[in-house]
Amino acid sequence: MNAARVRPGTVLGTVAMLAVTAAVLLPLAIIVLTAFKPVSEVNAFPPTLLPQDWTLDNLTRIVDELPFTRLVLNSFLFAGGVTAFALVFDSLAAYALARIDFTGRRTLLIAIIATLMIPFQATLVPVYQLVSDLGWVNTFAGLIAPRAADAFGIFFLRQFFLALPRDLDNAARIDGASELRIFRSIVLPNAVPALLTLAIFTFVNNWNDLLWPLIFTTEREMGTITSGLTLLTGPGGIVPYGVMMAGALVAILPLVVAFLLVQRRFIESIATTGIK
Template identity: 80%
Template sequence: MTATLSPAATRRSASAPRGRRAGRMTERWLLFAAALVLTAIVLLPVIVIVLTAFKPAAEINAYPPTLLPGTWTLDNFAKIFSDLPFGRLFLNSLVFAGGVTVFALVFDSLAAYALARIDFRGNRVVLIVIVASLMIPFQATLIPVYQLVAQLGWVNTFAGLIIPRAADAFGIFFLRQFFIALPRDLDNAARIDGAGEFRIFRSIVLPNAVPALLTLAIFTFVNNWNDLLWPLVFTTSPDMGTITSGLTLLTGPSGIIPYGTMMAGSLIAVLPLAVMFLIMQRRFIESVATTGLK
């Protein structure tokens, strides 16, 4: 004998899954709305920079301020190139940040490999000294480094901007920690085949350390591209300045700041970082997914 459900019980059993689905859908929409609000808050400074760059000076200085431009203009972008040698500043920033990044990746990876994969006397002492140097404020070494650069005649040169930053204690420590995690069986197998240390470093360690190298490259490039104090100290000629130091020249003698021109220059300065991130993001994810499979 088969039991049959009443129509009311059937309706209740059918409505229960629908209620759960509706609850899950509502929860997803709430999470989506919260994520949208948080994203808008994080991106608000960037949105203000973008919109201000397209505003005329009268709207920028108007009170109460408005978010959206009433009249869209490209005058601020034309003015940044007429008031400053902006093309030269952009090229200087690219050479400075790119040069420091290339040198740092080379020297930091070599030092990190020696500390992580080669057992030599004093290894631990060298590591302690490198880690301890991270605790020294950057400003404490600025004057001695400047004096050395001036004695070498490197003020207002790319050598003076790049070489003192050609290696970084953080980069060495960061790569060392990554190299330690790589299995040593790879090194031992290569040594049995007759490979030397440099070949092991070039053919085994570096291909498996691409995620760490890309991460360090992004940090190094962004930090030097956005740096203001270092170019201000080591360059006195406008032709050797970078974008960050060049934008400070827009301030008038009475302290008046052309915000529209400043925002236009800042927007152009951000674009290379955004492009670099978009290009390297996919490569970074691919490298993480294939680590150890090469």
């Protein structure tokens, strides 16, 4: 009986893949395991990976010392609100730049792309001043409105819209359809993969953001789960790593659940992207 030969390249590729996978999953494993360690084991040297005495004290402290339910709800409202508005405004701007001919379109596109080179930290002070003048500090309007549109999202959707065939657009215009009708009934249904991809990126980016909600909210009840964890820092800047890891674990669980819920639709959308 002839045994199938295993190519050395296949073995090396498998080993390399397993090594990369282990390197990627190691930080997540440390977060999960440290969240269930008592303080004595978290601060022990040399450190250990597996807890000797499993405990829920770190998770209990988060619930007891923070308005946990409110912080999670705020995170959903902040990240979800930004995602919803960004999809609307980014897609409208991208449609105009990709499918409508008007004077100055190229100049406007260059200006939008140029804003990607400006770090958002450089605009924090003027944006905060504007939000403060409007009386939007410690409000969801102040958190969401400055991020309601994004240059990356506009450019990303524009490139996708350019790849869609124009035959349906032209046929609809001949039948008397308005630009808004073409956008809503023709372009958007064919852009589901791009919209879903942008939605995932936008939601995850804002859910994990620490600096933005930390600056634009000063009240404990208006924080998000990421900014709320900073309240657990002890006197003198002492960081309770076990509690922080438990908080990080709690913060990523909704993202994992959300991805599991949409992964099938996401994969199907990507798989059918090239089908016209």
